[in-house]
Amino acid sequence: MAINKAIYKRGKTAGVFPSLSSRRDEAYMNFVEDARNLLLHAQQKPIGEYSKLLLKNAGKSMEPDPRSTTEAKELLMKDNVLKTYYRIKRTLQESFWECTYDSLNMRKNDLLQALDDAEKIGPGSVTYDPDFSIPEYATAEIHIQPGGNANEPLSGLLYDYGSKVFMGGAADNDMFADMQASTVGAPQDGKVNRILDLGCSAGVTSSALKRIYPDAEVWGIDVSSHMVRYAHARALEQNHDINFKQMLAEELDFNDNHFDIVVANLLFHEVPVSVSKKILSETLRVLRPGGSFTLIDFPGDKTRDVYTIFFGEMDAADNGEPFLPGFVRSNVEEIMEESGFEMSPYDPNKFLLAGRIGFKPNN
Amino acid sequence: MTDKKSNDLEDLGNLPGFKRGNPTYFENEVIDHLISITLELGAELWVVKDRLAHVEEILSEENKLSLSSLNTGKPSALLQEQLDKERKQIIKRIYGRLYSKYGGESAEEKSAI
Ligand SMILES: C[S@@+](CC[C@H](N)C(=O)[O-])C[C@H]1O[C@@H](n2cnc3c(N)ncnc32)[C@H](O)[C@@H]1O
Numbered sequence: 001m002a003i004n005k006a007i008y009k010r011g012k013t014a015g016v017f018p019s020l021s022s023r024r025d026e027a028y029m030n031f032v033e034d035a036r037n038l039l040l041h042a043q044q045k046p047i048g049e050y051s052k053l054l055l056k057n058a059g060k061s062m063e064p065d066p067r068s069t070t071e072a073k074e075l076l077m078k079d080n081v082l083k084t085y086y087r088i089k090r091t092l093q094e095s096f097w098e099c100t101y102d103s104l105n106m107r108k109n110d111l112l113q114a115l116d117d118a119e120k121i122g123p124g125s126v127t128y129d130p131d132f133s134i135p136e137y138a139t140a141e142i143h144i145q146p147g148g149n150a151n152e153p154l155s156g157l158l159y160d161y162g163s164k165v166f167m168g169g170a171a172d173n174d175m176f177a178d179m180q181a182s183t184v185g186a187p188q189d190g191k192v193n194r195i196l197d198l199g200c201s202a203g204v205t206s207s208a209l210k211r212i213y214p215d216a217e218v219w220g221i222d223v224s225s226h227m228v229r230y231a232h233a234r235a236l237e238q239n240h241d242i243n244f245k246q247m248l249a250e251e252l253d254f255n256d257n258h259f260d261i262v263v264a265n266l267l268f269h270e271v272p273v274s275v276s277k278k279i280l281s282e283t284l285r286v287l288r289p290g291g292s293f294t295l296i297d298f299p300g301d302k303t304r305d306v307y308t309i310f311f312g313e314m315d316a317a318d319n320g321e322p323f324l325p326g327f328v329r330s331n332v333e334e335i336m337e338e339s340g341f342e343m344s345p346y347d348p349n350k351f352l353l354a355g356r357i358g359f360k361p362n363n
Numbered sequence: 364m365t366d367k368k369s370n371d372l373e374d375l376g377n378l379p380g381f382k383r384g385n386p387t388y389f390e391n392e393v394i395d396h397l398i399s400i401t402l403e404l405g406a407e408l409w410v411v412k413d414r415l416a417h418v419e420e421i422l423s424e425e426n427k428l429s430l431s432s433l434n435t436g437k438p439s440a441l442l443q444e445q446l447d448k449e450r451k452q453i454i455k456r457i458y459g460r461l462y463s464k465y466g467g468e469s470a471e472e473k474s475a476i
Contacts, residue, residue: 028406030409038454041472042467077388084461087395317379
């Protein structure tokens with residue numbers, strides 16, 4: 001396979017992603033990964049208990065209303081241990097990207113050539129337009145990933161490697177995506193001929209859906225040409241016949257009533273709420289009557305306590321997620337219902353392993 | 364209702380992470396720098412320890428060293444296992460005390476999910 005030629009022979013870590021360019025970079029990254037696990041993830045529970053105690057001792061309310069949230073933030077951000085935790089988080093995030101970016105850039109030409117080569121072969125296809133006009137909100141450097149999703153030619157590889165490290169191994173071999181895809185709603189009549197994956201990034205969810213519905217025609221769309229190019233190369237390696245196309249989820253280039261299943265995995269928290277509403281009406285338009293839509297994303301604030309909201313907002317800020325807090329506050333299942341979906345029950349406690357599932361009404 | 368709520372995000376501007384450039388979490392930005400510096404020094408020290416262990420392994424077995432095997436080769440699985448263990452111990456020992464106020468220095472390792 002063409003892409004293998006560009007891969008420095010150290011094995012692969014995720015998808016078609018080659019491991020970093022030198023032993024030095026690997027050792028540096030091992031340190032960053034372990035520091036994240038020990039100094040961040042392992043602390044999450046005890047530091048949560050500590051924070052809740054601070055709130056309790058100060059007589060603060062745990063109700064998730066805006067006023068209590070603001071008061072909690074003011075109080076907690078005065079504490080030096082918490083400041084240290086968030087400082088470490090940001091620093092490790094920055095060092096992670098710096099190392100990954102520099103390491104991949106050493107082989108930039110080879111990697112881009114491999115994506116060019118992959119474009120010419122199937123199964124599956126990739127379509128994009130060099131003159132595509134990217135909306136400003138989609139140029140944000142989400143996750144503080146250098147260049148963001150839309151403006152960095154290696155963004156697909158960076159994103160794929162980032163998911164591997166940020167998920168602490170759960171993303172390896174598409175394990176987590178397979179679990180998520182198994183929770184996607186199917187139309188009640190069971191007919192599934194066409195599937196659309198909105199905001200597909202590296203195409204991990206598109207591939208997981210193809211494994212569940214091998215005979216269906218699967219489409220993955222993303223605003224970023226660099227993402228769909230990488231997604232195609234990645235699907236090619238898995239020998240999946242999937243069509244990737246650069247497209248805006250709020251301006252879908254598909255006919256009415258075309259798809260049986262539409263999925264959006266972690267797209268909605270990366271767009272402003274005003275855009276979410278347009279995506280929902282476009283999704284209803286392209287779904288056939290009885291078709292299902294599954295929106296997998298973070299739970300809304302109505303189901304959380306003040307500390308969880310504080311933690312989520314700090315995380316959003318440190319992780320460069322400008323639209324995440326607005327998404328959480330929008331409680332999107334309510335907007336889905338207002339938009340005209342017939343909703344299934346939703347369990348926020350399953351977090352990213354249960355979507356909000358809505359059906360297009362039959363009449 | 365939904366619109367009103369979702370647009371009402373001015374308070375988020377106060378979160379340090381949303382500031383572009385170098386966000387500061389402490390009133391005295393030197394503290395921010397010092398924490399970043401210690402982490403960076405730790406990572407670079409680890410790079411050197413990893414390389415030295417790799418050099419020692421090659422020399423003790425082959426008596427011959429090439430730069431390319433150091434840059435692009437890998438230590439044996441056994442050495443890798445020892446290195447993984449040592450790295451975690453070092454991180455806990457050096458940085459764990461930052462969380463001693465609530466007993467976090469003994470928190471068990473955990474991944475994101
Ligand atoms: C967190 S990633 C999605 C992850 C992916 N669905 C998966 O399951 O692995 C969000 C993606 O949405 C894309 N995106 C953002 N706004 C978009 C829009 N309006 N239309 C299409 N894609 C968009 C970004 O380029 C990015 O690749």
